[in-house]
Amino acid sequence: MYTLYWSHNSASIAAHYCLEEAGAEYDTVLVDMAEDGHKKPEFLQINPAGKLPAMRLPEGGIVTECAAISLLIADRFPQADLAPAIDDPRRGPFLMWLFHLNNTLQPAMLRYYYPDRITTEASGIGGVKEKAKEEIAMLWSRIDAHLAKNGPYLLGDRFSAADALLYMLSTWQECCPETYRRFPSVRRLAEKVRARPAIARVAEMNEVGPVVA
Ligand SMILES: N[C@@H](CCC(=O)N[C@@H](CS)C(=O)NCC(=O)O)C(=O)O
Incomplete structure (x- = not known):
């Protein structure tokens, strides 16, 4: 199971779009930026940079950066066709x-x-x-x-x-x-x-x- 740490309308939404498009099994944890949730110690343990998004992988470990998460999901769920294959000219x-x-x-x-x-x-x-x-x-x-x-x-x-x-x-x-x-x-x-x-x-x-x- 993937876990996406998100806040309304933050950069987490691009990663969120990809998880949902891919039909991935995931859950979400709201880190409310309006309440400075991203600066609280619990979240800083997940992403010391204090930024959203962050995603916990099913095998353990955290990935941050919305484009990296998007690409990882595209690569792991090729049937969702979120990215051209490695040998595709596109x-x-x-x-x-x-x-x-x-x-x-x-x-x-x-x-x-x-x-x-x-x-x-x-x-x-x-x-x-x-x-x-x-x-x-x-x-x-x-x-x-x-x-x-x-x-x-x-x-x-x-x-x-x-x-x-x-x-x-x-x-x-x-x-x-x-x-x-x-x-x-x-x-x-x-x-x-x-x-x-x-x-x-x-x-x-x-x-x-x-x-x-
Ligand atoms: N390069 C990062 C940028 C992430 C980022 O700056 N997220 C904003 C929310 S849209 C954030 O967490 N800002 C809080 C801060 O920088 O203190 C990404 O693409 O994921």
Whole structure:
């Protein structure tokens, strides 16, 4: 049995989407970020970084990082078709998008949400947030152009775990107001992903509403 440590609408949701899509046997432990559950000693024993998500494996041991968990689940449940196989020509683009989203877009978002980690100057906070917003919009516009040309999914007509991650990020809109109105191909992908029954179940549990412009 897998155990996912999660909090509403945090980065745990991408991992959660994959577990549910895969039909994996798993249970969940709510680590309520609104109550600083991720900074409590019980959780720090699970992930000393104090971040979500974390997942306990059936064989023991913990994996953190939402993209790593997504890829692990995709690899362990190949019948769910969450990732192209290792020798599939789309494997490279799949990894590229998964890493790009987790390693470039998501950190820009984290700079917006945690600006005090970027500067020691209180007066610099506003500038850090503005710069992060600019970068996020630029990254969405590149992704949108790719999807307009090659979509509806990141890999064309094939859904993958990278789309689930993209969908999660597209719902974090305080850092990019009106993402769906500004980036219609991102919106099209989000609508298709949100319509998947497994994704809808997890989205509802996380209180993520339907896609609206
Ligand atoms: N690179 C990590 C980032 C995880 C992360 O920053 N999660 C946020 C929630 S969305 C968190 O736990 N923040 C608490 C903190 O950084 O103190 C991942 O992709 O899983």
